[in-house]
Amino acid sequence: MTDASVITLISLGVTALFMLGVPVFLVIAAWVVGCSAVLGLTLDNMGAELLNVFNKGFALLAMPLFILTGDLINKSGIARRLSDFAYACLGWLRGGLAMASLGACGLFAAISGSNSATTATIGSMLHPEMVKGGYDERFSAATAAAGGTVGIIIPPSIIFIVYGFLLNLPISDLFVAGILPGALMVIGMQLACWIVCQLNGWGHLIQFQFNRALKTAFGAWLGFFAIGLVLWGIYTGKFSPTEAAGVTVGFCIIAGLVSWGVNKIAGLDMTKSWEEKSYPEMLVVEGFTLKDIPGITMRSAQITGVLAPLIAISVVMQQILSLLGAQVFITDFLTGLGGYYPVLFAAMAIVFISGMVLESLPVTIILAPILAPVAAGIGVDPIHFSVIFLVGASIGFITPPYGLNLYVASGVTGVAYFRLLKYTVPYLIALISVWIVVALVPEISLTMLPAR
Amino acid sequence: MSLFSELLVIIKSVLAQDPWALKSALRSDASWLLGFFVAFGGGGAIAFLYKRLPVLDKYLERLFMVCSYLSIALIIFWGVIDRFVFSNQQPWSTTIPPLLFMIMAWFGATYNVRLRAHLSFSEFRSRMGRTGQFACLCLDNALWMGFAIIVIVTTFKAVVLSASNFQIVLGTDNVMQWWFLATAPLAFILMAARVIENFTEDYSNFRNDRPLLKQTVIGGDA
Numbered sequence: 093m094t095d096a097s098v099i100t101l102i103s104l105g106v107t108a109l110f111m112l113g114v115p116v117f118l119v120i121a122a123w124v125v126g127c128s129a130v131l132g133l134t135l136d137n138m139g140a141e142l143l144n145v146f147n148k149g150f151a152l153l154a155m156p157l158f159i160l161t162g163d164l165i166n167k168s169g170i171a172r173r174l175s176d177f178a179y180a181c182l183g184w185l186r187g188g189l190a191m192a193s194l195g196a197c198g199l200f201a202a203i204s205g206s207n208s209a210t211t212a213t214i215g216s217m218l219h220p221e222m223v224k225g226g227y228d229e230r231f232s233a234a235t236a237a238a239g240g241t242v243g244i245i246i247p248p249s250i251i252f253i254v255y256g257f258l259l260n261l262p263i264s265d266l267f268v269a270g271i272l273p274g275a276l277m278v279i280g281m282q283l284a285c286w287i288v289c290q291l292n293g294w295g296h297l298i299q300f301q302f303n304r305a306l307k308t309a310f311g312a313w314l315g316f317f318a319i320g321l322v323l324w325g326i327y328t329g330k331f332s333p334t335e336a337a338g339v340t341v342g343f344c345i346i347a348g349l350v351s352w353g354v355n356k357i358a359g360l361d362m363t364k365s366w367e368e369k370s371y372p373e374m375l376v377v378e379g380f381t382l383k384d385i386p387g388i389t390m391r392s393a394q395i396t397g398v399l400a401p402l403i404a405i406s407v408v409m410q411q412i413l414s415l416l417g418a419q420v421f422i423t424d425f426l427t428g429l430g431g432y433y434p435v436l437f438a439a440m441a442i443v444f445i446s447g448m449v450l451e452s453l454p455v456t457i458i459l460a461p462i463l464a465p466v467a468a469g470i471g472v473d474p475i476h477f478s479v480i481f482l483v484g485a486s487i488g489f490i491t492p493p494y495g496l497n498l499y500v501a502s503g504v505t506g507v508a509y510f511r512l513l514k515y516t517v518p519y520l521i522a523l524i525s526v527w528i529v530v531a532l533v534p535e536i537s538l539t540m541l542p543a544r
Numbered sequence: 545m546s547l548f549s550e551l552l553v554i555i556k557s558v559l560a561q562d563p564w565a566l567k568s569a570l571r572s573d574a575s576w577l578l579g580f581f582v583a584f585g586g587g588g589a590i591a592f593l594y595k596r597l598p599v600l601d602k603y604l605e606r607l608f609m610v611c612s613y614l615s616i617a618l619i620i621f622w623g624v625i626d627r628f629v630f631s632n633q634q635p636w637s638t639t640i641p642p643l644l645f646m647i648m649a650w651f652g653a654t655y656n657v658r659l660r661a662h663l664s665f666s667e668f669r670s671r672m673g674r675t676g677q678f679a680c681l682c683l684d685n686a687l688w689m690g691f692a693i694i695v696i697v698t699t700f701k702a703v704v705l706s707a708s709n710f711q712i713v714l715g716t717d718n719v720m721q722w723w724f725l726a727t728a729p730l731a732f733i734l735m736a737a738r739v740i741e742n743f744t745e746d747y748s749n750f751r752n753d754r755p756l757l758k759q760t761v762i763g764g765d766a
């Protein structure tokens with residue numbers, strides 16, 4: 093039997109393992125070990141790489157820190173304030189609460205950088221209110237899942253960090269390039285949401301009140317400050333993305349501790365809703381104590397403990413794929429198509445199909461180093477292609493069979509995975525439309541970049 | 545040389561604390577045998593300890609994870625303050641955090657094995673019968689154990705290589721890299737312990753007609 097046949101058998105075997113529910117990490121690890129044995133490669137390389145991946149650069153450190161930021165803003169009550177503001181602005185429209193939850197996802201994503209954290213936080217916070225507000229529970233869960241996709245496009249973004257780390261691109265440029273496409277994704281999904289709610293008559297309308305919007309905006313000042321801090325630091329070059337993440341973590345810890353202290357000293361009732369609070373009371377959030385910090389950190393560490401090993405093993409898989417000539421094969425296939433648009437759309441199709449069956453991190457680690465040089469070869473700007481690639485990868489979060497956000501939304505809302513699939517279709521159509529627009533109009537990604 | 549005599553050479557090199565001799569000794573196939581014994585013996589002993597001392601069961605990995613996570617955040621946050629306010633920067637402030645990240649990642653992976661929180665496509669598994677589910681859980685445990693053995697051996701070799709080359713953490717004068725790297729094989733020995741714990745739990749659940757698959761909770765307890 094030739095090596096190629098054995099490797100095909102190994103690939104089929106690990107696909108069977110995946111379908112049997114074996115963790116994705118082990119599926120990739122089994123493939124790596126199997127292929128190493130066939131190719132006669134020493135496993136020592138894998139062991140060394142599992143240690144060295146984390147040591148290769150400072151940039152990857154932004155990932156755990158932005159995950160921690162997400163948990164800190166959730167626990168401190170800043171995320172709640174941002175969603176109150178989004179509802180005050182959009183509640184007057186049909187489907188306003190659902191649109192507000194998409195807007196809140198966008199705002200949350202602008203401080204955190206994780207899709208699953210965005211879905212979990214906004215889903216657990218707004219799903220009960222959406223169901224109470226007359227929305228179908230399956231649609232509500234699908235909205236949380238879809239909203240989470242912007243978590244990795246609106247900066248800061250964990251996958252942009254990984255992409256920049258792999259391809260040696262400036263992460264700050266990638267972050268800036270993601271701003272407008274991320275905003276477009278939110279608007280596109282809100283439009284789809286509005287149409288669905290109009291057709292089904294879902295949601296209760298509230299009157300738009302300027303005072304309500306103003307008060308909730310005032311109450312969300314800590315969130316806006318954190319967003320401003322991240323964007324200002326990265327955009328002006330004052331900090332690297334990793335430092336921006338560290339500063340945001342520090343800011344959120346200080347904001348949480350000070351808020352809790354102020355609430356305690358002033359005897360403020362932390363259970364009151366924003367309507368019952370005065371403007372000075374809105375200056376602080378619920379906050380947390382020093383004792384809460386290990387618990388919050390533990391939650392983030394657990395998420396990092398899922399994602400970071402997946403990055404490490406995917407890097408090893410990518411190296412073996414290179415040795416197998418996958419890069420050359422895909423490059424030949426794509427360049428054989430000829431022309432700018434056929435190559436671009438074929439690359440997008442590869443990302444989309446891979447996103448359906450694999451988690452987005454492995455998709456990025458395995459495919460980005462293969463597709464990015466091909467795209468550069470036909471004249472696509474590397475930063476523009478990163479946005480095209482990652483918008484496609486983010487859509488993978490809500491495409492079955494393996495849509496991570498669908499699992500997270502199902503977990504936090506209690507709606508079964510297969511029941512919410514149908515309700516993601518309008519969002520999928522909206523996201524794919526935005527994806528095509530982003531691919532065809534490079535200016536959307538590149539216009540905000542500093543002079544290059 | 546027979547496998548067992550090669551194993552003796554490795555053990556002698558470990559006891560002699562001679563990284564050069566150990567590096568050569570680890571080239572033999574006996575290193576895999578050693579990895580097997582360490583994973584099952586060490587892992588089994590730790591699993592027993594977890595049963596006797598529930599506080600270790602609950603907090604051992606957590607301690608590593610939380611301490612390394614908060615240290616990363618503190619070092620980077622302070623690095624920015626130090627630069628902007630005091631016009632100063634510690635040279636190790638960008639080299640130690642990645643090593644702490646590595647520690648957090650592998651202890652996190654171990655803890656997630658216990659919680660079964662690693663990402664997976666579990667739709668078909670959840671629809672299987674009890675025997676099928678138990679077989680799948682055994683498959684998971686076998687694969688985790690196999691992987692743990694491979695990583696214990698290969699990362700231990702990398703640690704010995706680092707020690708034998710006197711690799712120092714950049715930006716420091718006397719902090720050795722292997723002090724940090726040595727936590728990786730340790731994390732995988734703890735992983736082996738978690739796999740043994742999971743297997744005994746699955747077997748007990750299977751025998752006693754208790755549910756085999758549970759909803760994973762991020763932020764939950766071991």
